[in-house]
Amino acid sequence: MGILIVLVPLALLLGFFFVGVFLWGVKSGQCDDLESPKHRMLLEKDD
Amino acid sequence: MENLALHLEVHHDELEQIHCKHCGAIVPSSRSDLFCCSGCSAVYRLLSEAHLDGYYRLRDEAGVFRRPAPVHPLAEQLNSPQPFLFLDDLEFRSELGIETFFPKVQFYLEGIHCTACLWLIEKMPEILPQELVSARLDIQNSVVELAFTENGSLSAVATYLDQLGYRPHPLFTQKQKDDLIKRESRTMATKVALAGALSGNIMIFAIAIYAGATGFIKDHFDWIILFLSLPVFFYSATPIYYNAYKAIAHRRWSVDIPIVIALVAGFITSVYSVATGGDQNYLDSLTGLIFLLSGSRYFLLRLQKNAFDGMQFSESFYPAKILRNENEYVWVKDLKAGDVVEVPPGLRIPVDGMVVRGQSHVNESILSGESLPKKVIEREEVFAGAYNLDAPLWIRVSVSGDQTRIGKIAKEIQKFEIHRNDTVKLAEKVAKGFTLAVLVWSAAVFIYFSRTHSMFDSFQRVLAILIVSCPCAFAIATPLALIQAFQVLMKRGVYMKDPNEIEKVASIQAVAFDKTGTLTEGVLEVEGVEWQGGVPSALKNYYLGCVRALEESSKHPVGRALSRFSDFTLGAEKTELRVGQNIEVVGLGVSGVIDDQRFEIKAHPGLSGSSIRSALWCDSRLLAVFSLKDRLHGDAKQVVDALKEKKMAVWMISGDLAAPAQSIATELGIQSERVLSASSPEGKAEWLAQHPGTLYVGDGANDGLALSQASMAIAAHGALDISMKAANIYLTHHSLKGVLDLFTVSEETRKILKRHLIFTILYNGTTITLATMGLLNPLIAAVLMPVSSVLILISTRVGTRKLRRLKWAS
Known part of the structure; x- marks a missing residue:
């Protein structure tokens, strides 16, 4: 059970990290338009 | 190839x-x-030449997101290209905060309707690499953000978009408002996400305690849960507190009030419990509740961000610069009374004023609803917003900008946009009593039990009651039901700016329709031909061919109607008639020489009912009289009948004269006392203000004021942007059945919400009873809350499934 001393903070840290990533995504405007990417995905890119 | x-x-x-x-x-x-x-x-040729015919393949294959595109209603009458040159003017740009180099501009595009459009628009930087760096389309709002090259020409790109069929409207003045909306939406997203992440993590720790952890682990996990819940209670839940506060301040009830009570009670109990090592930690359920609640509201909020907010009366920018006093180009806003401006054909007249030179026809439908061009000569008054059709006009300015009739109307509409949000929600009526009852009951319980049990025990019971009586399930399910209803309506072509208005339909008792363009097609059609005696049948087709030849290039509605009629009657017969000396006579007519005979088509006196008459003369001999009528909308009678069946009073309001209005009313079955004719835009609005509980359906810009005054307003297909701004609902299909769909969906949604309310009351009643009797174990109470939410969510899905399979009006 002593391992919890490591696991609990680790879990929390991981959680905060992903929340941080999400917030960054929101701030950079990725969540503003959720409709167009659905269509854009289906288009073929002729690179 | x-x-x-x-x-x-x-x-x-x-x-x-x-x-x-x-x-x-x-x-x-x-x-x-x-x-x-x-x-x-033309578009097809353009696309082929640019090797972009992939557009058609995509459109047929992908085929998703088909949405009929709004078309400019005067497209037939206007042939001159819209000038976009003002976009290149650096002074103009700097005034509006657009960068000089590498400018970025947003445009609203008409006509976006499918994935192929997205592909085409975003391919533009490849087609015009000198002007564009990137193009990004928001398909839901039909807004494209264009990033230009260092010296990219805005007008070239705008013109190209126009040629492709996507008429662009620049969106700059809304920048601040747009930024505000964007920031609000992002903040909401952050709050919801934080609540979700934290409540999820809290549950990881809470599970351990439910599984029976004790001692060291339980104590510490309790504290961890407490700390994790703080941001949720003090940041993510703030909109809930704010709503409750606003409701109390306005002496209204809101479903947020009991929720706040539950949150506060729960928080206090839990903190106390953690501090004293007790068992009543409700924080996992409460944070989960906050997440679900704000999550469902966030999705509803996203739906409200609609294209029609982004649209503004942007056409007032055309022409931004105009020739004044024959020698200088000035901004329209710098015009002063007394200036004489030259308005070329194809443009909107930018001021109210008097014609000092020139003769032309103008289209004043924006103010009068009349789609027939009006002839103007010297010394006649013209109004801002009207389109100048044929020839240049020199106009002396009386008033400009906000002072013009149309400017005043636009301002009025903006004022009323804000006060629209007093919707009467079903929940308010019933649940108001319920909350009061719960509070009174809790007080009673407290007093009663404190006499026989300890203070603490009574307090616990009361807290359990308050927490468990929270109508959270209902609060979560309502936005979801509205979202479903909204999506169903959207598929039927009924666009709503605010899904909350769906409930408002229940309070509507009367429906008023605009006549021209809404009940009628707004397009003249030939009803019949009266050939004069003495015209040999063999020559009839020949004469029709002459009509066709004469009216071929006419922009006049009568001319186009005659042209279509002759086309239709003659079919594919090709005639090689050459017309010499073709003149468009001032008035309602044309004349020309064909095969050495002088033909004239001009207005025939005597209006009969709602018909206009036009006659064909040959060398001063009357050949035929055509009667033309504004054709009734195909659905009109059906919709009026259906509305009458629903016990709605059906009215008709028109800017037209009494005779044509009454004749159409009779045809539709609208009682003559319920017909208002010769109404000005201001008159219509006043009538609507005096008749609350009326749903108004209109289309022209002259309806803008009326639409903003009505309790509920629908802008019919083909409405100008000013009407779309004033109304909350827009029909994208060329059909009035959307009005019926609105009623149907609203009724069904109310049924679902009513069912939820009953369930909530029964459920809460039971749990409160148990809590009062002290039979409610805190653990069970904590679990019951999400369980009830899930039950109601399932009920919402099932209920709206029925909605989607409903038999439709069409």
Whole structure:
């Protein structure tokens, strides 16, 4: 059970990290338009 | 490789109907190619030459997100291209905060309707690499953000977009408002996400405690849960507190009030419990509740961000610069009374004023609803917003900008946009009593039990009651029901700005329709021909051919109606008539010389009912009299009948004269006392203000004021942007049945919400009873809350499934 001393903070840290990533995504405007990417995905890119 | 479709000659079969290769509309028999109009064939050619015909393949394959595109209602009458040159003017740009180099501008595009459009628009930087760096389309709002190259020409790109069929409207003045909306939406997203992440993590720790952890682990996990819940209670839940506060301040009830009570009670109990090592930690359920609640509201909020907010009366920018006093170009806003401006044909008249030189026809439908062009000569008054059709006019300015009639109307509309949000929600009525009852009951319980049990025990019971009586399930399910209803309506072509208005339909008792353009098609059509005695039948087709030849290039509605009629009657017969000396006579007519005979088509006196009459003369001999009528909308009678069945009082308001209005009313079955004719825009608005509980359906800009005053307003298909701004609901299909769909969906949604309310009350009643009797174990209470939410969510899905399978009006 002593391992919890490591696991609990680790879990929390991981959680905060992903929340941080999400917030960054929101701030950079990725969540503003959720409709167009659905269509854009289906288009073929002729690179 | 040249595209074959451009060179095919088509013969029209009686049985087969040919569909336009570009837009899919039916090709009239007078055309020998595969397109319905020169616009479509032009776009097709453009795309072929740029090797972009992948557009058509995509459109047919992907085919998703088909949405009928709004079309400029005066497209037929206006042939001159819209000038975009003002976009290149650096002074103009700097005034509006656009960068000089590498400018970024947003445009609202008309006509976006599918994935292929997205592909085409975003391919533009490849087609015009000198001007564009990137193009990004928001398909839901029809807004494209264009990033230009260092010296990219805005007007070139705008013109190209126009030629492709996507008329662009620049969106700059809304920048601040847009930024605000964006920031609000992002903040909401952050709050919801934080609540979700934290409540999820809390549950990881809470599970351990539910599983029976004790001692060291339980104590510490309790504290961890407490700390994790703080941001949720003090940041993510703030909108809930704010709503409750606003409701109390306005002496209204809101479902947020009991929720806040539950949150506060729960928080206090839990903190106390953690601090004293007790068992009543409700924080996992409460944070979960906050997440679900704000999550469902966030999705509802996203739906409210609609295209019609982004649209503004942007056409007032055309022409931004105008020739004044014959020697200088000035901004429209710098014009002063007394200036004389020259307005070329094809543009909107930017001021209210008097004509000092020139003769032309103007289209004043924006103010009068009358789609027939009005002749203007010197010393006649013209109004801002009207389109100048034929020839340049020199106008002396009386007032400009906000002071013009249209400017005043636009301002009025903006004022009323804000006060729209007093919707009467079903929940308010019933649940108001419920909350009060719960509070009174809790007080009673407290007093009663404190006499026999300890203070602490009574307090615990009361807290359990408060927490468990939270109508959270209902609060979560309501936005979801509205979202479903909204999506169902959207599929039927009924666009709502605010889904909350769906409930408002229940309070509507009367429906008023605008006449021209809403109940009628707004397009003149030939009803019949009266050939004069003495005209040999053999020559009839020849004479019709003359009519066609004379009216071929006419922009006048009567001319176009005659042209269509002759096309239709003659079919594919091609005539090689050459017209000499073709003049468009001032008035309602044309004249010309064909085969050495002088033909004239002009207005025939005597209006009969709602018909206008036009006559064909040859060398001063009357050949035929055509009667033309504004055709009734195909659905109109059906919709009026259906509304009457629903016990709605149906009214008709028109800017037209009494006679034509009454005749249409009779045809539709609208009682003559319920017809208002010769109404000005201001008059219509006043009537609506005096008749609350009326749903108004209109289309012209002259309806803008009326739409903003009505309790509920629908802008019919083809409405100008000012009407779309004033109304909350917009019909994208060319059909009035959307009005019926609105009623149907609203009724069904209310049924679902009512069911939820009953469930909530029964459920809460039971749990409160148990809590009062002290039978409610805190653990069970904590679990019951999400369980009830899930039950109601399932009920919402099932209920709206029925909604989607409903039998529709069409």
